[in-house]
Amino acid sequence: MARPVDGPYIDSAGRGDWPKPLKAETCELSFYYGTRLVLKRVSVPIAECNITALIGPSGCGKSTFLRCFNRMHDLYPGTRYEGAIVLYPDSRNILDREVDPIEVRMRLAMVFQKPNPFPKSVYENVAYGLRVRGVKDRRAIDEKVEQALRSAALWEEVKDRLSALGTSLSGGQQQRLCIARALATDPELLLLDEPTSALDPIATASIEELLQDLKRRVTILIVTHNMQQAARISDWTAFMYLGELVEFGPTKRLFTTPAKKQTEDYITGRFG
């Protein structure tokens, strides 16, 4: 699919603060669980090597939105996408029927709400994506594993117990292990679904710091229920409500001078 027309994607505030260059963008993305419409024509740009945060009250569809990117919904029957998610630089609509979801997932990576390390060693957890991609060279895998664990700020803590079970680490370490696992395959876009909601404040801080570091190399799209977190770490914020995009803009602007009443009510804590 060609790049969609610029038409509908104007800044809701009309201020022209539109991200550039883009790593991805959704174009009128709608999503159905059975007959229930849970995403309504959502169009959001994802700026390259930036952090884009999705905020909104529970049930607003932000996780559903995120999971469209790696076609997670394909795993469940009765789900349907409409519209497009375009991945750049090849301008490919990854929702296209002809696109193999596995091929899409090879380009992206995802970190889940609850740490979900596989019941394997720390090393094998990180090596998983490489093995799935058919990498056989031991030295190449060793190197990638170390690199990914360093990027996830976990190397120093686990370098002496790479053969320990991933599930034996602490919650914060497990989540960083999942981030390392995601980074090992050099994803173009890193999807994070409330990655710190199951963690204590210290572990949360370390992951937030890590994300700041990572964004130099990888585009990040993060769902968070925590507005302070979005304000702290993201460059762009999309506020969603009841399956619709209410407002999108640079984080600083959206949190200081929201253009919509609903956004203002939400970020000032009047609802949600």
Added chain:
Amino acid sequence: MPTVMTEGKAILIDKSGGMEAAGRRRARRRREFVIEGGLLLAALVSVATTVTILAVLLFESLGFFEIVSLLDFFTDTLWTPLFDDPHYGILPLLAGTVVTSVVGLLVAIPVGTVSAIYLSEFASPRMREIIKPTLELLGAVPTVVYGYFALLVVTPALQLLWPDLPGFNMLGPGIVIGIMILPLVISLSEDAMRAVPMVLREGSYAMGATHLETAWRVVVPAATSGIVAAYVLGVSRAVGETMVVAIAAGQNPNLTWNPMEPAATITAYIVQVALGDLPHGSIGYRSIFAAGLVLAVMTFAFNILGHVMRKRFREVY
């Protein structure tokens, strides 16, 4: 005055009400006690049975071991308790039990694991609805039927491949034992795999893994202890299996590890001897209990091992 009256009345009513409530409470407690006692008795039946069986086994075996030393029992290579020159070496029977069980497991473990993976990860709900009841039916077939199935169908079929195979052998019954324990192995391993949280599968898919890679590299390892528990419980069932081996394996105690040969298992010996007319209290009679004790200890050990494994796998999530 009227106020006092009312107060008195009020107190009276309250008192009688309280007494009534107390009476009701006592009656309820009595009823509950009776019901609870009944439930406890029902539960105790199985415990008492187990304890009694073990006690009888131990008691009768003690009589046996007064005559036969433990050393002979475990080292003698002949089991001929009813001959004029009696030998009481459990090894030939043990070998028969081990060989038939191992053959059974060689069938049940691969077939069972693959079927469980299919049912848990690949089968459509409709397919599962058809396969699961069919499997349960497999478990409901009487073991005598399995015995003759081994003797009259499986062994002749194997003889097409190996014409030298004797009519009584351990291979045929072993295979049939494998088929018999399949439902158990499948349903327990499938339970273990289905208990693996969806978020682990999603994690694997998100890494670009295929359906098969996810099943094999994530779900199966995550369910390992449950699957192993299924195997272990399968072993204890195979070890205790009686009719199939009694019918189709031949009944002569024969110390061999070759499944192509006929042999007797511990269980087969027990039915065989128990069917004859042994005088009560004779050494032959007591040998049944000694053999039974060995069997009980084996299955007991495997059951405990299986339950330990199951518990461990529950603690993972």
